[in-house]
Amino acid sequence: MIKISRGSFVTIKDIAEKAGVSVNTVSRALNDKPDINPQTKEKIEQIAQELGYVRNIYATMLKSNVTHTIGVIMPDSSNPFFSEVFKGIDKAARENNYQIIIMNSEGLYENEEKFLKTLLERRVDGILLFPMQKSYEDIQELIKEHFPIVLVGREIDGWNVDEIFSDEVKGGYLATQYLIEKGCKKIKIITDQLYNSASYGRLQGYKKALKEKGLTFSEDDIKICEGIHEGYHVKAGYDKTVEMIRKKEEFDGIFCYNDLIAYGAIKALKENNLKIPQDVSVVGYDDIAFSRLIEPELTTVKVKKFEMGYEAFQMLYKRIKSKKSDNSSTRKVLDIELIVRKS
Structure with missing residues (x-):
């Protein structure tokens, strides 16, 4: 810690x-x-x-306690979603004459913990963090010391911390509702491990939509991927779909945690001569640029990625400038939108 x-x-x-x-x-x-x-x-x-000693790399800056630098810790720089979020962060930072130190944790807590310490050594003015569940203890320490930090893309209920994230429950609900309206009766979800609010919220939306329509589901319909933050999103979607086909599981719809997983699912379906959407409909999440270009074009949930990054920096900058050790916090929830295409 x-x-x-x-x-x-x-x-x-x-x-x-x-x-x-x-x-x-x-x-x-x-x-x-x-x-x-x-x-x-x-x-x-x-x-x-x-x-709790950390080395002072920028001794001359310590006198003013301001370095005009922030740290950003992301879980997967290979995912275009985070690249788009970073574009928003970068634009806002440049507008305010701030520099950025960006680090890729690869979804590993040990990396995140190490990077947090490194950023503190660099005397950054604040940190934007996509947190892992295990990092909550470290976040509590930062909050206790009134260190400027904003959680991005994740929420922690009941905590006095600035955070910005999308309405994940609504996103999961709209994706599943769309599949139901397309006539799907047996809908699988391929998701990330349920240790963060994004994966948990999307799953809750999935369950809510099914329950409202009286459709049954079991734990076996929830396919949890391992290691997708290490750049294996497409492979994870492919492997889970192949596994379902080989086991002869019944399904006519797949809701994927993100677009990259959906690409893998589509590849597996095609290789097994299943037509999309005639045999199986697929919905992704994030609406990254390539989703308009694949065949068939991917129906997906659009997240305000650039806005998320831009607003996250503004929240952090306001916290840095306020220099107040108060217990107030800001919580921003970004709306989402279902983008209907051909999958």
């Missing part, structure tokens, strides 16, 4: 006093100089970790 102290960062003098050694000894230990007793070095490093 990371520790910070915004405005009064832990110094090597603090570490020296607690360790009972000189400032020079602490400096040499933390900079891996060879002439330090190993036991002393280990003691100093342990104290530094306990105090």
Whole structure:
């Protein structure tokens, strides 16, 4: 877990006093100089970790405590969805003379935790984060210290933190409702692991639409993919669809967590001589650019990606500028839209 102290960062003098050694000894230990007793070095490093010490890379900027730099941690830079969100962040940042340090966590908590610490070392003024569930403890620490942070594309109910996200329940509902209106009776969902509000919300919308129409579903209809944040979205959609076909599962509609998964599902259906949408209808999510170009053109849920990024930066910038340690928070929910095409 990371520790910070915004405005009064832990110094090597603090570490020296607690360790009972000189400032020079602490400096040499933390900079891996060879002439330090190993036991002393280990003691100093342990104290530094306990105090939440982070190295000051931009010492000259620390005087004003402003670097005009923000950090952005995304789970998957290979996904065009996040590229579009970043375009919005970048435009807003440039308009306000801010620079960006962007990091790709690959959906792994250990990367996210490491990157959070790195960004704090760089003395960024604030952070935009697409959070993993396991990172909630770190987020709590940032909130407690009133460090400017905005959660993007995810929500955490009941938390005093700025966040911006889409109406995921509505998105899942509209996608499933469309499939039902197309005459689908047995609808599968291929989704991400249910550790974030996006996947959970879309699943809730899926269930709500089915229940309203009196259609049954079982846990076996919910296909959860592993490792899709590592760039394997298309393969995940392909593999899950092939698996359903081989098991001779009954289905005439597929709702996919994102467009990339839908591309994989469509490829699998075509290879098995199933016509889209005559035999199986497919709906994606995000409306990335390529969805207009595949065959058949993909019906999908449009997310306001650029707006999400642009507004996220504005929220963070306002938090940075306010310099207030209050307990208020801003929560923005972006509407979504079903884009009907040919799948």
